[in-house]
Amino acid sequence: MINIKENEKLNILNHSCAHLLAQAVKHLYPKAMFWVGPVIEDGFYYDIDLGEDVIKEEDLEKIEKEMKKIAKDGKRIVREELSKEEALEKFTNDPYKLDLIERMNEEEQVISCYTQGDFTDLCRGPHVDTVKELKYFKLLKVSGAYWKADANNKMLQRIYGVCYDKEDELHHHLQEIEEAKERDHRRIGKDQELFMNHKLVGSGMPLWLPNGAIIRKQLENYIYEKEQKLGYNHVYTPCVGTVDLYKTSGHWDHYQENMFPMMKVDEEEFVLRPMNCPHHMLVYKNKMHSYRDLPIRIGEFATDFRYEASGAVKGLERVRCMCQNDAHLFVTPDQIGEEFEKVVNLILDVYHDFGIKDYKFRLSLRDKNDKEKYFDDDEMWDKAENKLREVLNHLGVEYFEAVGEAAFYGPKLDVEVRPAVGPEVTLSTCQLDFLLPRNFELSYIDAHGEKKIPVVLHRAIFGTFDRFTAFIIEETKGVFPTWLAPVQVKVIPINPEYQGDYAQGVVELLQQANIRVELDDRNEKLGYRLREAQTSKVPYTIILGDQEKENNTISYRLHGKKETTTITKEDFLEKLRIEIATKALTNQ
RNA sequence: GCCGAUUUAGCUCAGUUGGUAGAGCAACGCAUUCGUAACGCGUAGGUCAAAGGUUCAAGUCCUUUAAUCGGCACCA
Numbered sequence: 001m002i003n004i005k006e007n008e009k010l011n012i013l014n015h016s017c018a019h020l021l022a023q024a025v026k027h028l029y030p031k032a033m034f035w036v037g038p039v040i041e042d043g044f045y046y047d048i049d050l051g052e053d054v055i056k057e058e059d060l061e062k063i064e065k066e067m068k069k070i071a072k073d074g075k076r077i078v079r080e081e082l083s084k085e086e087a088l089e090k091f092t093n094d095p096y097k098l099d100l101i102e103r104m105n106e107e108e109q110v111i112s113c114y115t116q117g118d119f120t121d122l123c124r125g126p127h128v129d130t131v132k133e134l135k136y137f138k139l140l141k142v143s144g145a146y147w148k149a150d151a152n153n154k155m156l157q158r159i160y161g162v163c164y165d166k167e168d169e170l171h172h173h174l175q176e177i178e179e180a181k182e183r184d185h186r187r188i189g190k191d192q193e194l195f196m197n198h199k200l201v202g203s204g205m206p207l208w209l210p211n212g213a214i215i216r217k218q219l220e221n222y223i224y225e226k227e228q229k230l231g232y233n234h235v236y237t238p239c240v241g242t243v244d245l246y247k248t249s250g251h252w253d254h255y256q257e258n259m260f261p262m263m264k265v266d267e268e269e270f271v272l273r274p275m276n277c278p279h280h281m282l283v284y285k286n287k288m289h290s291y292r293d294l295p296i297r298i299g300e301f302a303t304d305f306r307y308e309a310s311g312a313v314k315g316l317e318r319v320r321c322m323c324q325n326d327a328h329l330f331v332t333p334d335q336i337g338e339e340f341e342k343v344v345n346l347i348l349d350v351y352h353d354f355g356i357k358d359y360k361f362r363l364s365l366r367d368k369n370d371k372e373k374y375f376d377d378d379e380m381w382d383k384a385e386n387k388l389r390e391v392l393n394h395l396g397v398e399y400f401e402a403v404g405e406a407a408f409y410g411p412k413l414d415v416e417v418r419p420a421v422g423p424e425v426t427l428s429t430c431q432l433d434f435l436l437p438r439n440f441e442l443s444y445i446d447a448h449g450e451k452k453i454p455v456v457l458h459r460a461i462f463g464t465f466d467r468f469t470a471f472i473i474e475e476t477k478g479v480f481p482t483w484l485a486p487v488q489v490k491v492i493p494i495n496p497e498y499q500g501d502y503a504q505g506v507v508e509l510l511q512q513a514n515i516r517v518e519l520d521d522r523n524e525k526l527g528y529r530l531r532e533a534q535t536s537k538v539p540y541t542i543i544l545g546d547q548e549k550e551n552n553t554i555s556y557r558l559h560g561k562k563e564t565t566t567i568t569k570e571d572f573l574e575k576l577r578i579e580i581a582t583k584a585l586t587n588q
Numbered sequence: 589g590c591c592g593a594u595u596u597a598g599c600u601c602a603g604u605u606g607g608u609a610g611a612g613c614a615a616c617g618c619a620u621u622c623g624u625a626a627c628g629c630g631u632a633g634g635u636c637a638a639a640g641g642u643u644c645a646a647g648u649c650c651u652u653u654a655a656u657c658g659g660c661a662c663c664a
Contacts, residue, residue: 142658426663530623
């Protein structure tokens with residue numbers, strides 16, 4: 001998609017369009033008051049207080065019509081500059097604009113506003129010269145949005161729209177929105193029977209169907225091998241813990257609202273675990289450790305439960321029961337940099353293997369002014385944050401810093417990706433933690449025979465298998481590389497009666513080689529079965545007729561390709577073996 | 589959780605102002621025996637998300653609950 005925010009001309013167009021929207025809303029809803037109407041990556045929005053009135057999706061058409069009408073009138077857009085006093089006077093009946101004026105910087109001597117016909121709005125600008133220039137726009141959605149992004153505040157109504165310079169650009173954008181819906185993992189998940197949900201199991205509790213389970217198993221095997229090679233030790237631990245465990249870790253005080261409620265068994269109080277750190281701390285503590293043993297890397301594919309807000313739950317992307325590709329790395333303070341670097345390299349390695357190119361590294365730091373939200377130890381924080389920055393700079397990876405996004409106990413590196421629909425999500429994460437080892441009184445014996453506290457790195461490369469799978473579904477549009485595909489080969493005898501036995505032989509040969517193969521010997525026309533093989537996105541379709549049977553060969557067709565290739569069974573098997581072993585991204 | 593919308597057959601959807609449910613695909617049966625994206629005919633399939641209410645009568649109107657969707661807030 002065109003990033004509107006980074007395109008100066010579209011930026012001005014969209015911002016002007018936000019004003020046009022506000023003007024139209026004011027005409028139709030005279031009581032409306034306006035908060036802010038910024039340009040975003042894909043267009044613009046305006047936050048509006050309508051009092052008792054409600055704008056519904058079906059009203060957008062009406063508003064759009066009014067916008068077109070105003071634009072056609074072609075009023076000039078006039079800039080006016082005011083002093084703060086004048087501005088306060090001019091907007092004296094508008095509490096929202098007064099709030100904005102009051103919050104403006106002292107240095108800002110001049111406050112500007114723009115007038116188009118009967119509508120004036122406070123704004124820095126710039127804008128287009130006349131509303132006539134606003135031709136190719138579309139209102140897309142309407143929703144609630146908290147004033148100043150604070151859930152304690154009143155909910156305003158937000159209208160989203162998009163504006164382009166040319167008609168075909170707008171058309172193209174709308175088409176892209178439709179295409180994004182086509183690759184939404186929820187849709188593909190249903191079509192290809194990867195996962196399902198059921199009311200009786202509960203919201204955010206996906207059931208992985210056989211096809212999805214195959215993909216997940218491949219992902220598990222893949223990352224398990226990588227981690228084993230890097231010296232990780234994998235464990236299994238229970239997905240419940242006592243309340244005391246989480247009191248020890250500190251999560252009980254800081255994370256309780258995100259946990260499923262406590263359950264009492266006999267006299268013990270348990271919770272479903274929302275994370276695995278406490279369990280892994282205890283695994284570490286099982287025996288004494290020397291500095292020579294460190295780093296110790298404890299990994300687990302661990303099921304966790306989090307009480308996610310009902311409105312946040314989404315397919316496999318945001319769930320209440322998830323499986324983390326988790327690990328905790330116990331290191332000496334000296335080893336932080338080296339170990340963090342290894343994690344970053346592993347992330348880069350994995351993304352390369354999956355062909356993931358569109359992602360952002362986010363260095364999540366604390367907000368120094370928010371003493372409530374973060375563990376209070378400035379020295380620790382500064383040291384930790386600088387360490388991460390240092391490594392990232394050393395590696396030369398691009399990243400941006402996000403103040404106020406750190407965990408309670410330390411700074412972290414998050415990798416953000418954009419799903420087909422909805423805002424960016426975090427995939428991988430690596431978090432530095434000085435606090436948890438203290439809370440669990442972890443130690444190792446250093447070279448001088450003294451007890452020292454190790455540092456912990458929490459890390460998840462896939463994040464959760466759930467979210468990563470959701471992302472891979474959307475990346476591949478459901479056309480999985482052969483090593484991941486639930487069914488890798490579909491075998492179709494042209495006439496099951498004549499080539500059925502031969503086809504059965506080919507199927508068995510492939511099965512012997514652990515290829516996931518299906519035979520389609522239904523009494524249906526070839527075209528019909530071939531079409532189904534293509535729409536189900538199986539990478540290889542083998543077609544067997546008399547010619548193949550006579551020559552002891554097979555003919556295969558790749559998903560999405562028209563041509564057929566005829567080779568020996570052995571050559572085909574070898575080709576597949578290599579493709580799967582190398583985890584090739586695209587088959588050819 | 590908040591604002592708004594939606595929920596009808598396995599899937600995608602239709603169903604006028606309230607009069608007692610329909611299509612296509614899929615499934616099953618019959619016929620067909622076929623060389624690269626849908627042959628034909630037939631059969632079966634629904635407490636219209638759930639509960640309550642209004643009415644002579646509710647898929648349709650009202651209330652509550654749940655799930656889903658678009659955002660917000662939260663977040664792996």
